[in-house]
Amino acid sequence: AQSVTQLGSHVSVSEGALVLLRCNYSSSVPPYLFWYVQYPNQGLQLLLKYTSAATLVKGINGFEAEFKKSETSFHLTKPSAHMSDAAEYFCAVSGNNQGGKLIFGQGTELSVKP
Amino acid sequence: EAGVVQSPRYKIIEKKQPVAFWCNPISGHNTLYWYLQNLGQGPELLIRYENEEAVDDSQLPKDRFSAERLKGVDSTLKIQPAELGDSAVYLCASSLRQSPHFGAGTRLSVL
Numbered sequence: 704a705q706s707v708t709q710l711g712s713h714v715s716v717s718e719g720a721l722v723l724l725r726c727n728y729s730s731s732v733p734p735y736l737f738w739y740v741q742y743p744n745q746g747l748q749l750l751l752k753y754t755s756a757a758t759l760v761k762g763i764n765g766f767e768a769e770f771k772k773s774e775t776s777f778h779l780t781k782p783s784a785h786m787s788d789a790a791e792y793f794c795a796v797s798g799n800n801q802g803g804k805l806i807f808g809q810g811t812e813l814s815v816k817p
Numbered sequence: 818e819a820g821v822v823q824s825p826r827y828k829i830i831e832k833k834q835p836v837a838f839w840c841n842p843i844s845g846h847n848t849l850y851w852y853l854q855n856l857g858q859g860p861e862l863l864i865r866y867e868n869e870e871a872v873d874d875s876q877l878p879k880d881r882f883s884a885e886r887l888k889g890v891d892s893t894l895k896i897q898p899a900e901l902g903d904s905a906v907y908l909c910a911s912s913l914r915q916s917p918h919f920g921a922g923t924r925l926s927v928l
Contacts, residue, residue: 735915746908746919793859803848803912807859
């Protein structure tokens with residue numbers, strides 16, 4: 704069985720500050736891990752994914768995430784927040800034999816203060 | 818490339834009425850998914866197709882929900898009859914391998 708826990712349903716940062724969104728996963732098979740972003744009234748856009756290659760994954764819009772097997776974590780970071788980063792962020796896990804079926808976390812809403 | 822297209826974007830119906838959602842996946846994507854997203858939650862898989870075959874429909878409430886993917890391209894998700902608790906966003910996604918691309922979704926309100 705697989706599951707995802709996102710710590711903090713709402714994170715608020717100041718513009719220019721570090722963004723850190725936390726994600727822990729549980730998986731009985733080697734996981735594929737994803738971060739998606741969802742803007743209001745829109746679908747989910749893929750930010751980045753880990754598929755067993757490099758543990759530090761760089762994505763779009765300056766985001767990156769590090770896969771830490773010992774901590775079962777896949778936290779999302781960005782060095783400097785922009786106002787346009789305000790959105791809902793979802794972490795998801797999949798197994799490499801599950802045809803892309805994603806198990807999502809509850810989501811973290813990121814607010815960016817001017 | 819064109820993205821996943823869903824219609825309608827919004828739908829308001831009264832309870833016990835039928836409703837249908839349509840999805841056109843990215844060209845060449847053989848895997849198609851329907852996800853349900855309740856307010857304030859992450860999406861949950863309803864059904865997954867590989868070409869025209871439903872390979873994972875364990876989470877689809879089959880008493881009122883049905884889906885089809887004719888010719889392995891477009892797909893339709895139907896609810897009959899709709900209940901108040903079906904109010905949610907219905908997301909369609911498609912993929913060639915492991916990274917699903919999502920459409921904008923259909924927001925359903927059942928009154």
